[in-house]
Amino acid sequence: MKRREAITELGDALRTLAEHATTTEMPAGDLLRAAAELREIAARLGERSRGRSTLPSADDLLGGVRMYNPVTGGGSALAPPLRIEVVAGVAIGRCTLGLAFEGPPRFAHGGVSAMLLDQILGHAVVASGNPGMTVRLDTVYRAPVPLLTPLRLTAEVRHVDGRRVTATGTIATEAEPGTTLVSASGTFVGLRADQTRRLFGPVLQTEA
Numbered sequence: 001m002k003r004r005e006a007i008t009e010l011g012d013a014l015r016t017l018a019e020h021a022t023t024t025e026m027p028a029g030d031l032l033r034a035a036a037e038l039r040e041i042a043a044r045l046g047e048r049s050r051g052r053s054t055l056p057s058a059d060d061l062l063g064g065v066r067m068y069n070p071v072t073g074g075g076s077a078l079a080p081p082l083r084i085e086v087v088a089g090v091a092i093g094r095c096t097l098g099l100a101f102e103g104p105p106r107f108a109h110g111g112v113s114a115m116l117l118d119q120i121l122g123h124a125v126v127a128s129g130n131p132g133m134t135v136r137l138d139t140v141y142r143a144p145v146p147l148l149t150p151l152r153l154t155a156e157v158r159h160v161d162g163r164r165v166t167a168t169g170t171i172a173t174e175a176e177p178g179t180t181l182v183s184a185s186g187t188f189v190g191l192r193a194d195q196t197r198r199l200f201g202p203v204l205q206t207e208a
């Protein structure tokens with residue numbers, strides 16, 4: 001689909017911009033000129049935009065296409081993006097974090113690790129056929145996650161108890177997949193029909 005390709009192209013450009021804006025050591029005059037140019041571009045893009053209760057026209061919610069998901073979305077300026085595939089019930093994710101994700105010098109911010117894990121756990125939960133929302137996420141930071149280094153994440157469902165699903169996941173480097181840097185255990189809860197209506201009713205109506 002042409003529009004999705006264009007959205008991904010813009011997302012790529014925005015991610016490059018975010019990384020360069022984070023790492024640039026150009027003088028103040030150049031930064032101010034860049035800011036003015038970017039404000040013009042932002043104003044142009046904002047001429048036609050959607051509100052909170054309208055899905056992006058390029059999305060396919062039920063088909064799992066979310067172009068602006070802040071972890072996986074090709075169109076998101078914020079996403080690394082994390083690429084996830086599910087193989088035999090195990091979600092496997094790959095990404096490289098740039099300096100825009102820095103917490104302690106040279107390493108990823110802890111909240112970013114939790115965000116990646118929440119997402120990949122969610123994919124394992126959906127793949128198990130029990131979709132739900134995160135109600136609890138416990139994260140254990142064993143070693144810092146290096147920036148500019150290919151990462152490998154995994155997640156799988158451990159337990160299904162009625163509407164409650166427990167999944168666990170890890171972050172490691174591609175080079176040393178056996179050495180866990182961060183691990184997480186998450187509880188997800190499937191929504192009752194009334195909860196789905198209350199939380200997502202306006203969006204689902206525009207989708208129908």
Ligand SMILES: CCCCCCCC(=O)SCCNC(=O)CCNC(=O)[C@H](O)C(C)(C)COP(=O)(O)OP(=O)(O)OC[C@H]1O[C@@H](n2cnc3c(N)ncnc32)[C@H](O)[C@@H]1OP(=O)(O)O
Binds near residue numbers: 122126
């Ligand atoms: C492919 C896509 C991947 C996406 C990955 C990203 C996933 C996300 O980040 S989702 C966003 C973050 N999560 C949220 O915003 C959820 C906020 N929470 C809520 O809205 C509510 O807790 C909600 C609607 C999910 C459930 O409602 P609530 O009233 O709390 O629970 P309720 O429906 O009464 O109970 C369900 C069960 O879950 C249990 N439960 C609820 N909260 C918790 C918790 N924190 N820990 C453990 N169990 C819990 C209840 O005890 C109950 O168990 P049981 O059936 O055995 O009595």
